[in-house]
Amino acid sequence: MLKVIKDYGSIILIGVCILIGYILLTDGFAVLSSFLFPSIFDVLKLIPEYINQLFAGLKSSLYLLVTAYVLALVCAIALGTLIGLKSGLRKNATPYINAFSAIPVPLLTPYAINLFPTFKAASIFLIWLAAFWVILGTTIGAVMSIDKRYLENAATLEMPRLEKLFRVILPAASPAILVGCSVALTLSFMMLAVAEMFGASSGMAYFVQYYSDFARFDLVMLGFLFTAAVLVFIMYIFDKIKHRILHWTINN
């Protein structure tokens, strides 16, 4: 317990300050409209009644998010490594990568709905695409900028290609790749919200959208808080994994 307070005391304190600020602006001095910004105490009272619905939404959202993100991770790292290592391929592919990655993914929603047989497949595609471009770009850059001396060191050991890839190239590129993965995760969350706004019957963003249509801003607020808590938890897990992978760097 003491360790938790020591490690996360400042973070908890900032959270408490934000909460107190919100209470003062709503219940305390009524600066904010109570219709759009309901009392936090009223929102908390709703938890027992809606907890099952929130968790059902979480399950549905996580299914879309995890499937799309993992697929994007695998595809983008594999392709990015290949393009990063082959200068000829990089030269030819870069203009197309730049062109396609510049298209805002939400604009592709009609195409996704039209091309994919189910809402889930279309949603996964959109989230996948949002994460894919970011991870692809950072992986290409990371692999390209690996210090030549690491590769030469591997060459003098006559390391087989596959071993060189997993023991030298990917670890050397991992700091930059993980930065891209982190950005891609946040983007995936944002894209999840977009994806759940059409055709979904459950999900975290769907919950917010659904009750917003009925002007139930107390439930909208509950949805926001729940989504934020999930996002914080997922980012925490991601950071733990990142620190584990990058344990050899100075900042870890």
Added chain:
Amino acid sequence: MLEVSMNNLQFSYDKELVLDGVNYKARAGKFVCILGLSGCGKSTLLRLIGGLEKSNPEQLLVDGKPVYGPSLDRAMVFQDYGLFPWMTAGENICIALKQKYKTWDKHQRKEVALKWVNNLGLDEELYDKLPLNLSGGQRQRFATARAFALDAPLLLMDEPFGALDAVTSALLQDTVLELWQKEKENRKTIFFVTHSVDEALLLATDILVLGQAPSKIIYTHSFTEETKPRRETLYTDPAVLDLRNRLTKIINDEIAEKAYRLHEQKMNITDSENNKSVKKHIA
């Protein structure tokens, strides 16, 4: 224990000639130290032997065969980046052993790695540490341990102790020399690039001095077992002192010539700029 032959060896980086006709034959088991100014091509020569740069197959032969790329028969120790920072120091040795001895299991690799950790005077506790948590001297010891553990007949060392303090550097020089001498008739052939005349005098059986780029060998000296300097006699033996003075003078003359050449180039550029400005003024 490999013989290295350079026959009119030439090499260019982007059309700029770096080595221009290097002729030298190192017999197997020799400890060859290469001296020269910065940028004269010492490291390039080592990289060519190591197969990290492509040479003309007829101009460079190792054990009578052309060099087509890196090989486990030619272990390298770099000044830095010798170890992969994401692996522990021990893993760095083991991964090299894995490439050389493919049938060995994990335990065999660790056993041999630990033997070389001890041979290099390192504490076994450091085996599981990351390079980040080791001192510069410890890192270079691990890199040297890896090279010796590979038991490559040709060892290429590119200023391996250049970034270390004098005491650590001296200790490592003694260790390398001892390990090399211990192998007697199976001694490795070592090519060692250094800036330090004293280091070359202490370690080498053969000293090469490279001239300015595009360089060739401008001076060679070979020691016999009897005349080879030892640390105790390095600063007292008149013959060694005389050789040190000679080597230092050769290098200083090269520095003076380089400075003169640079000055001339600068003057030529200034003259040509002045001429341009005069012409412009007249026009």
